[in-house]
Amino acid sequence: MTKIGIVGLGIMGGPMASNLLDAGFEVIGFDLVTSSLERLSAAGGNVASSAGQAAAESDVVITMLPNHPQVEAVALGEGGILDSAKPGTLYIDMSTIRPETARRLAQVGGDRGLRVLDAPVSGGERGAIDGVLSIMVGGSEEDFASAQPIFAPLGKTIVHVGPAGAGQTVKAANQLVVGGTYALVAEAIVLLEASGLDASVGLDVLAGGLAGSRILELKRKSMVAREFRPGFRIDLHHKDMGIILDAARDAGVALPVGNLVAALIASARAQGYGQLDHSALLKVAENLSGKGDAA
Amino acid sequence: MTKIGIVGLGIMGGPMASNLLDAGFEVIGFDLVTSSLERLSAAGGNVASSAGQAAAESDVVITMLPNHPQVEAVALGEGGILDSAKPGTLYIDMSTIRPETARRLAQVGGDRGLRVLDAPVSGGERGAIDGVLSIMVGGSEEDFASAQPIFAPLGKTIVHVGPAGAGQTVKAANQLVVGGTYALVAEAIVLLEASGLDASVGLDVLAGGLAGSRILELKRKSMVAREFRPGFRIDLHHKDMGIILDAARDAGVALPVGNLVAALIASARAQGYGQLDHSALLKVAENLSGKGDAA
């Protein structure tokens, strides 16, 4: 039976481990938070004493961590995953990090005889619990194929999008469009309301035409009602905008709209909205126009 | 039988007149272009010698003109529509113009005993020909109700969005979101391709998730293939961005993303892409990153 090591058992990694256990895999996990380890144990998993141990004892290792410094520490650090895993081990980083680090993991891992995939996800905590994440995978065709049984209990849409790093690049592009669409819808609401209109009526029209989007479909009611329960937090989208800026710099491209949206999301965080849903970009747009709480 | 005057028989107004004739209305039209008048005549319509005459002899007058200066000249000018129409006439401006002018038409028209609606459309030439336009209507409930038989042969989605000017404001908000979404998708494509990925695969993933939009659904293939046949021309979207900036100024709001997108669409036009589809914002994004024709 395939043995899977998981490093990072938080909001996303925890339910993913449960789903892998439910699918019949043997799981050995590591996290710095004791309660996460206890939860894994209660669900039938084994607890490792370090990331390196989790890697050493597994056929497949998964990391699900906040950002690239954590991944670098755990994977590239002394006694870490790449040091400890057996040759032939499949290492899948499912964190959302910058493409550059993903490519570096693939190169260093490859040099040591490992097979490496980057496989960031979207769909949030709900998707992790329900096992219906979207998974964007970068790496070789062959490694992607061999990872299918592991991805199956975790996600619904599982797409191989290109070579090492490609998963992270597609995730970055996704967050760019998502963040920007929120900013646009926010400006549309501000314009409609400041003009004396009922924004709901106006957005209904927009949602039905060429301006239509999944965000308008899912979020226009809650935005107009100023309900910003996450969902996906501004703090996380702020992190993701940093990844986009890094990816753009690395790829040698200029993203003026992306850069401006990054500033607006940074503003949301600076104004104290970091724990709200990313649709709270509306509050930034409102404050800019003197219409919000802050006014 | 209701007699309808139409001023402006171009790409949009011409087929609208035909659809009204087909629906059994008597139509009297005016345009500065002789061939447009001949087409109307051939379709069974009557030709007026001026906008004023078209108004004087009708129960309902429609204008479908390029922008606010033309509407102001024809409606507010001496001997124009508001001077010539009989009290009680319903005047519907279906041009896309700034909300401020729409409100002024409603006020001046109201003062003279006319009933005035602003009713800009989306759906383009194809929608005009097929009678399936989306129509966003500003004005009183009562006037909106009385205009339903006129709108019926022209559009499919016909929504009363608020008082005088509201139709134009919603249209402006729509074009803001549409223009901005093109800019975001363009930046996503540039980022994906410059990172060595097949943008089609990446955009397929985006289209299926929270980044999804009608634009990704309809235009991602043509954008990746660099096919920019209009559709809706950059030149027209540039005009519409001017309306958005005016509407924002008038409403006293700040739209940083909208303003930046306006600059990018102005750039598209300045670089000679005015006759291409608005999805050609991709060319601006490419050139900024040294990847396009201009590189």
Add this chain to the structure above:
Amino acid sequence: MTKIGIVGLGIMGGPMASNLLDAGFEVIGFDLVTSSLERLSAAGGNVASSAGQAAAESDVVITMLPNHPQVEAVALGEGGILDSAKPGTLYIDMSTIRPETARRLAQVGGDRGLRVLDAPVSGGERGAIDGVLSIMVGGSEEDFASAQPIFAPLGKTIVHVGPAGAGQTVKAANQLVVGGTYALVAEAIVLLEASGLDASVGLDVLAGGLAGSRILELKRKSMVAREFRPGFRIDLHHKDMGIILDAARDAGVALPVGNLVAALIASARAQGYGQLDHSALLKVAENLSGKGDAA
């Protein structure tokens, strides 16, 4: 003796009229505000009953009005300046308006045998009182030369910058750079302070090097102290940004930074800072970073 008509006797036009009287010119003025007329009278000027009359009785007519709609009404309206002035009259519009209107005045005026200059100023109320304005003049060399005796008591730096409209274009370019520089200095202050530094010390260094500017020289102390007494009001700079956007649209150029700065100045106004000095752009930058009053 040359007789000068002045239309618009407000904060700027009032002291200009006084300076022309002091220089020995005969002055006939018009304004809608009675107290302005009384002040002119007390200073030794004559009062006209309309702009047209002021023009009809003068050799030189000056307008100093808030924006293009006022200038258009007074100059192009029926019975207005261009209707009433004698052939050969020199008409100088010293308002800050869009270049397009300036060119139209020159054309219509020229058709009627008038000589027309656009001559917007900088230097504010203080400069108007002290007669030390900077005057940027568009029009023919010949007309510029003939206007020198009129400009002499009003300004210190008097430059012929090109043909009709050029004065307004240079003024627009000036306001673009001024507004943008305030926005940049504001962001620098926010960055320095949020990093725990004394912004005064940092700005002293900037002021002495390649980042140095007249704005840093004159305003860095008051900005760090949050003193925003005008000076030049946000409301007026907001008006000027509208002129810049119009001028850019007219010239067929894209100004991404200018457009963004326009949004920030619109935000300053929307947040209620319209009556403060334009250096109050700092408050917008602070609020965006959660550091200001509004936080």
Add this chain to the structure above:
Amino acid sequence: MTKIGIVGLGIMGGPMASNLLDAGFEVIGFDLVTSSLERLSAAGGNVASSAGQAAAESDVVITMLPNHPQVEAVALGEGGILDSAKPGTLYIDMSTIRPETARRLAQVGGDRGLRVLDAPVSGGERGAIDGVLSIMVGGSEEDFASAQPIFAPLGKTIVHVGPAGAGQTVKAANQLVVGGTYALVAEAIVLLEASGLDASVGLDVLAGGLAGSRILELKRKSMVAREFRPGFRIDLHHKDMGIILDAARDAGVALPVGNLVAALIASARAQGYGQLDHSALLKVAENLSGKGDAA
């Protein structure tokens, strides 16, 4: 006699070493480029076999390196400067890097009994050769005082701007304002020229008023003439914009104008202008408006 180690003997570090030798200091240097070491030797300096050795044998160590990864490798790496320097050594990093790394150097160095300053410079190769750099220094008052004899032969304006990292933050703020001012002047030139004016005349007026700046003073002639010999290269300013974005993220602030300017400088680089002077932002502005080479 004080013995100074210098790591990094390139365009800036090379002449700085010469000036320190001329001032009577004993100098031991290290660089990866052999020719740089030969030049040092010819000038009377000693050559170290590693950064660590240069540090071990000196009372004061200076680093002058391209960016933070190089500084981190040389200072924080095993056997590097912080490992090798004797307690009490003064370590001055004169590279331009992100403030976060400067603070980390100060902390780690302090833990090991070293005294650490961050002291980035402006003034370029010319300033380094002539010993007239501006030096912005972060660290303790005491260490700043003790470094004065070392700074004296290198710079003219030497300012203590705050605690550890403050030198880098001020440098970042400086580059933000410099980059943004170039972008604004570029847009002003594009607007003036596209309006049919002689930009030189217009910029002369701007330079004399509130829009005036050191950049307008020094560069307006070369910009209008399209002479972009460096000076300070776009590639380096692009690096510096990365530092600014990092510093802003670290300080929790939002810099919308800074972010947009970063995109424009990234565009300059992506379009192949990386080796030109930073005033070549004009080419980006021109291309956006369809006026440049690329048009």
